[in-house]
Amino acid sequence: MKRAPRITASVMILCLMALGQGAAQKTELRIESWRNDDLKIWRDTILPAFEKDHPNIDVVFTPSAPAEYNAVVETKLKGGTAGDIIACRPFDASLGLYNAKHLVALNDLKGLRNFSTVAKAAWSTDDGKTTFCVPTAAVIHGFLYNKAVFKELGLSEPKTEKEFLAAMEKVKANKKYAPIAMGSKDQWEAATMGYQNIGPTLWKGEQGRTGLLKGSAQYNKGGFLQAFQALERWRPYLPQGYQALAYPDVQNLFAQGRAAVYPAGSWDIATFRGMNPKLDLGAFPAYTFAAGQKCVISDHPDIGFGLNAASKNKDAAKVFLEWMAGPEFARLYANALPGFYPLANVAYKVNDPVAQEFLDWRKTCDKTFRSSYQLLSRNANPNNENDLWNATAQVLNGKMTPQQAGDFVQKNLASWYAPQKGK
CATH class of the missing domain: 3.40.190.10 (Periplasmic binding protein-like II)
Structure with a gap:
């Protein structure tokens, strides 16, 4: 009967190093947003749903005060300290960020097929050829x-x-x-x-x-x-x-x-x-x-999400944006944040009666x-x-x-x- 091989100290060290390297490969994404009143919902409901199927990506929601957001995020983008994912106000504010090369074109995202031309208009160039934020909610x-x-x-x-x-x-x-x-x-x-x-x-x-x-x-x-x-x-x-x-x-x-x-x-x-x-x-x-x-x-088309051109985690960020463009996110978002109405062409039910009342108008x-x-x-x-x-x-x-x-x-x-x- 053969003895089990001895696990030497050197082998244990190598194993621990391998585990450490695996842990180091986990990517953290940061989201910039003006929705500071939504922090708990993102942290406790939306992000855990994504991370459950994407265990190698951690996402952190880091909001600013609404009135200060435009100036804060622009300063961070210019200074190279902004997060990977940028919450996009509709039309001119975000178009300005795209024209300044702070946001990247997202035409290669397959999930954009889930949105109508009208939904994408608030986050596209004037000619409609380039979309730079994933339309999220009205x-x-x-x-x-x-x-x-x-x-x-x-x-x-x-x-x-x-x-x-x-x-x-x-x-x-x-x-x-x-x-x-x-x-x-x-x-x-x-x-x-x-x-x-x-x-x-x-x-x-x-x-x-x-x-x-x-x-x-x-x-x-x-x-x-x-x-x-x-x-x-x-x-x-x-x-x-x-x-x-x-x-x-x-x-x-x-x-x-x-x-x-x-x-x-x-x-x-x-x-x-x-x-x-x-x-x-x-x-x-x-x-x-x-x-x-x-x-x-x-x-009002209210919020979209774009990719910081200076992000060092673009691949992981695109995985997250693809998820945001899909049906799971739309259905989750509609009820995790009642009163935000997803712009994706996805069937969803609003459970909150007051949110449904707004929708009925x-x-x-x-x-x-x-x-x-x-x-x-x-x-x-x-x-x-x-x-x-x-x-x-x-x-x-x-x-x-x-x-x-x-x-x-x-x-x-x-x-x-x-x-x-x-x-």
Whole structure:
């Protein structure tokens, strides 16, 4: 009978070295994103699903504050410290990164076949020949409300501005709750969840948005000016000290049941489910301004993901992006992040009833997307998106009249955008 071979110290060392080399071959990818409120969902749900089938790739989600993201990620990209995967805002911001050679073309990804030309348009070159980010999700604007507060005060979902303001007046008179949960410290909420939420009905959706592109519509007249005026009418109903409230502060206010209405994007549904599962959420679309007027919702291509041209892990990053372009990710994302609607041509079911309610508005309302995102924000300074953040916040703060806000945004746009010059 033969003895088992002795395992010498040198053999053990060689084995341990081999194991160490195997462990060293594990690749870590970092994702840059502005969705800092989604960190737990990515960490606990989405990324483990990918890593289960790809054990040699670790993915880390490293978000920045939304208002700071564009500047932060651009600085990181220029400095060579950015992550491997870059969350892409739609249209001009990401096109600028691609033109600066910070993002690579992704036409070789097989998964891009799962997306329509329309879905890819927000992350493609103007000629449509090159796609540089995987289209991931759209979001829908509207309002969330606390059903318990509405029931307590005898309120019903408002359909017109008159009904909305009357309901907010009733909440204000009660003094127990903030009528509208919104702050102006971060500025972007005033534009994104205020102006771009209620404005499309006033500027007639795509008619107004494309009018800005052609030069036939301006920010300081017509529906775009009316939207500044409508936003100003929210001022009496904002929380005490709203000028100092940042986005997370207002989320906490609403999640704790201390406000009646939250001007929202569907992206906030998942956040509130996590912050307070007992919060009885309701939703209604952007109100109209006259009986019988058709609603227009902002149904906005919100987020894609691209590959950092300076990444040292391009092969692993492409594996991850291929997975993001496929059906498993779409179905997982739709319910891990209710309120983000996958753009892939994949059948999926939305389990969250409020997220489904937002989705149902597509059947009854016309659709558009945020006015500043296509072409109009290509200039670094002045920048149309940033100007809208500033102007809308100053309207809420009482530092600008609606006309002054419209004139400010329009003057800056006309200073560089040819179709608006002289308007």
